[in-house]
Amino acid sequence: xxxRAIICGAGIGGLATGIxxxxxxxxxxxxxxxxxxxxxxxxxxxxxNGVRVLKELGLGSQYEEISCSLDYYKTYSSSGELVSxxxxxxxxxxxxxxxxxxxxxxxxRLLQGALENGSIRLGHEITAVERGDGVLCRFAxxxxxxxxxxxxxxxxxxxxxxxxFGPQEFSAGGLVRWRGLxxxxxVDADPLxxxxxxxxxxxxxxxxxxxGRAYWFAAAAGMANDTDEVLAHFSKWLxxxxxxxxxxxxxxxxxxxxxxxxxxxxxxxxxxxxTLVGDAAHPMLPxxxxxxxxxLEDVKALGNALAxxxxxxxxxxxxxxxxxxxxxxxxxxxxxxxxxxxxYGLTKSDSNPLFERYDRIVERRNG
Ligand SMILES: Cc1cc2nc3c(=O)[nH]c(=O)nc-3n(C[C@H](O)[C@H](O)[C@H](O)COP(=O)(O)OP(=O)(O)OC[C@H]3O[C@@H](n4cnc5c(N)ncnc54)[C@H](O)[C@@H]3O)c2cc1C
Numbered sequence: 001x002x003x004r005a006i007i008c009g010a011g012i013g014g015l016a017t018g019i020x021x022x023x024x025x026x027x028x029x030x031x032x033x034x035x036x037x038x039x040x041x042x043x044x045x046x047x048x049n050g051v052r053v054l055k056e057l058g059l060g061s062q063y064e065e066i067s068c069s070l071d072y073y074k075t076y077s078s079s080g081e082l083v084s085x086x087x088x089x090x091x092x093x094x095x096x097x098x099x100x101x102x103x104x105x106x107x108x109r110l111l112q113g114a115l116e117n118g119s120i121r122l123g124h125e126i127t128a129v130e131r132g133d134g135v136l137c138r139f140a141x142x143x144x145x146x147x148x149x150x151x152x153x154x155x156x157x158x159x160x161x162x163x164x165f166g167p168q169e170f171s172a173g174g175l176v177r178w179r180g181l182x183x184x185x186x187v188d189a190d191p192l193x194x195x196x197x198x199x200x201x202x203x204x205x206x207x208x209x210x211x212g213r214a215y216w217f218a219a220a221a222g223m224a225n226d227t228d229e230v231l232a233h234f235s236k237w238l239x240x241x242x243x244x245x246x247x248x249x250x251x252x253x254x255x256x257x258x259x260x261x262x263x264x265x266x267x268x269x270x271x272x273x274x275t276l277v278g279d280a281a282h283p284m285l286p287x288x289x290x291x292x293x294x295x296l297e298d299v300k301a302l303g304n305a306l307a308x309x310x311x312x313x314x315x316x317x318x319x320x321x322x323x324x325x326x327x328x329x330x331x332x333x334x335x336x337x338x339x340x341x342x343x344y345g346l347t348k349s350d351s352n353p354l355f356e357r358y359d360r361i362v363e364r365r366n367g
Contacts, residue, residue, distance in 0.1 A: 043215025078199025
């Protein structure tokens with residue numbers, strides 16, 4: 001008999017889990033609370049570990065078409081001094097994939113397109129989970145669904161996680177990131193480089209994300225509360241590439257995100273026939289740009305565990321044993337990159353310890 005998997009949430013984690021399980025013969029239904037697939041966040045940095053999973057799902061060449069592979073990683077000071085250039089052109093051989101940038105909307109479309117028609121049910125908000133021999137989910141619209149396996153891919157505020165493990169404690173607020181989009185043609189920017197610019201009063205990084213688009217992410221010291229203030233703040237970094245890309249930014253794309261993670265990691269991700277992937281299991285600060293990459297790694301490990309063990313409950317336990325150990329240092333390291341300043345995660349001087357840590361970051365992301 002075909003085994004039925006219920007996936008809660010159609011983010012990158014949920015969509016990729018759906019592809020992985022349907023390829024393994026599961027009958028998959030993804031329930032998404034929103035009436036359309038969420039694409040907020042503009043751009044995304046996918047590292048070789050995440051891209052390798054897309055390749056294993058058979059999506060490697062399609063991913064190359066929609067994304068931008070990057071050959072260099074450059075750092076500047078806010079006054080325009082080039083601090084370092086890393087040549088990444090051997091990453092394809094060394095790590096099995098390039099560093100890349102992608103437009104979130106394009107990645108979601110690619111993942112959606114790899115699923116069977118009808119496997120995503122929008123406007124279905126899971127409100128409760130009941131566990132017995134199988135799993136029963138209740139939705140806000142009064143419907144219910146039964147399955148042999150439930151995967152909570154419902155993000156940082158996961159209802160599945162709370163239903164099974166109770167409420168978690170989140171770290172104190174105050175960390176904020178801003179993001180925006182611009183067209184590469186409108187600026188004098190290297191179309192094959194990810195660039196990070198550091199100043200005493202902030203940090204801004206940008207990268208091409210395919211189809212002539214690029215995206216920036218930034219944290220500003222001081223109270224940059226709205227779009228005008230944040231754009232004005234970074235327009236002052238004269239001599240660096242930043243004022244040019246700020247001038248080219250489409251204001252309607254600028255978004256502000258408050259960041260948090262758990263005060264301590266979950267000890268278990270699985271109970272019975274229910275497990276978690278992605279931010280539901282391990283929310284992390286974006287210091288290493290690894291949240292989506294780690295969600296993809298979860299998918300691969302979950303697929304491997306289910307393929308190698310007929311007993312679903314045992315497979316879920318072996319999945320969490322592998323992944324809890326792997327993801328813990330990534331979460332910790334991502335947080336440590338925000339520890340330089342008590343409010344914005346910024347350095348207090350231009351001699352930024354991040355430059356010294358760069359090798360360690362690469363090692364951990366790719367290893
Ligand atoms: C500023 C910032 C920059 C980032 N940059 C990067 C980066 O460059 N690279 C990277 O790898 N990661 C990055 N991340 C992290 C990355 O965005 C997340 O880790 C990733 O999107 C998590 O995917 P997910 O599928 O687990 O969760 P989500 O993307 O949160 O998806 C969860 C889905 O579940 C749905 N849902 C929620 N509750 C319910 C419910 N009750 N019922 C049904 N559906 C529900 C939601 O609507 C949503 O569609 C960044 C994060 C931030 C904040």
